[in-house]
């Protein structure tokens with residue numbers, strides 16, 4: 001695609017639309033927008049623009065569409081697949097000024113929220129009304145709900161409550177042509193033609209820019225119980241996962257952590273936690289609800305399963321502080337791994353009973369290619385975050401051989417019935433692996449959809465496929 005540069009006259013049109021205080025163009029002022037949380041990739045846009053209304057987004061889109069200027073939509077920049085990087089320069093549209101919770105509708109258990117609201121801020125606002133919005137990725141304290149929509153985010157509670165897909169009812173979207181539409185209806189059911197709302201979710205800013213989100217809310221569970229089970233092997237821990245569901249329990253979280261990940265959290269975050277010798281893997285298991293007898297019975301069932309899968313020890317968190325500490329270990333793991341080592345992160349997902357084969361395969365591939373990995377993630381969803389660590393690998397192997405190792409990891413994932421990303425998206429860094437799973441037919445369908453929404457291909461070019 002041949003894009004045009006932003007001329008002086010286009011720049012002055014941009015300033016007319018949003019005002020000059022909402023336009024950044026010096027390298028210094030754009031530094032924060034030149035990267036996200038994906039490894040060490042840096043791409044500067046030519047200009048960062050911060051509109052405040054859907055009408056302004058519409059005018060910006062029209063301007064870029066008419067002049068063939070690429071647009072990169074941007075949330076909080078916490079993405080892990082390079083989806084918000086301005087790989088073609090051009091205009092970055094930052095949604096940070098869309099930061100209002102517009103309405104919490106307690107009659108219908110719904111809320112209308114702008115995309116630049118921090119996920120945790122939204123969760124807290126609905127919690128005040130006794131309600132739950134359960135989609136809480138590890139970065140909930142800094143990510144935007146709009147970015148969560150774009151990436152189809154999940155987090156630890158997906159196993160019981162589902163991804164953001166289950167919570168978005170309707171979206172206001174600005175299309176690259178400048179048209180503004182509502183994608184569906186504020187209803188719990190939708191059988192009225194192709195579902196554009198669902199198509200937008202996970203489209204990684206390639207089809208339109210979301211300017212309002214209507215979400216479903218649910219009543220808050222009042223009770224929870226948390227346990228941390230330790231195992232002497234990854235395989236035992238992973239094998240116990242599907243057995244917990246077979247025993248009739250759906251935990252509200254079921255997370256896997258390798259020992260090395262916890263060691264790095266302790267080192268990086270100063271968390272005090274006793275790691276016993278011989279323990280290699282952990283399952284963090286939470287159940288929630290409103291009936292203490294049911295929660296107690298669920299914990300008993302889980303305990304029985306854990307015993308039969310060679311669990312070495314189960315720590316029940318007694319107090320809110322202890323629960324918070326255990327969750328902090330899990331939630332800070334991504335940041336700790338990142339600050340400890342150069343890494344490359346994969347987001348493999350398989351049907352959950354295939355987890356033991358996946359983790360064993362990843363380690364076996366690593367030993368053949370000479371890389372180590374730290375794995376953790378949402379075991380209840382069959383979703384493992386595989387952090388491949390550079391330490392111990394030569395620059396040459398890292399640059400030349402690693403790609404083959406990652407290809408093998410994805411081939412294994414696909415052979416186990418899985419796919420490339422469970423919740424981080426494809427963005428820039430995973431797109432070359434897409435043919436390992438998807439055929440020309442899939443690519444043709446995607447390209448056809450893209451052309452209908454974005455005939456000039458200006459919106460987030462170079463992402464997904």
Ligand SMILES: O=C(O)CC[C@@H](O)C(=O)O
Nearest residue numbers: 078137138139140334377
């Ligand atoms: O929320 C994030 O930023 C991503 C890290 C996340 O996938 C995790 O499970 O730790």
Ligand SMILES: [Zn+2]
Nearest residue numbers: 155377385423
């Ligand atoms: Zn995750």
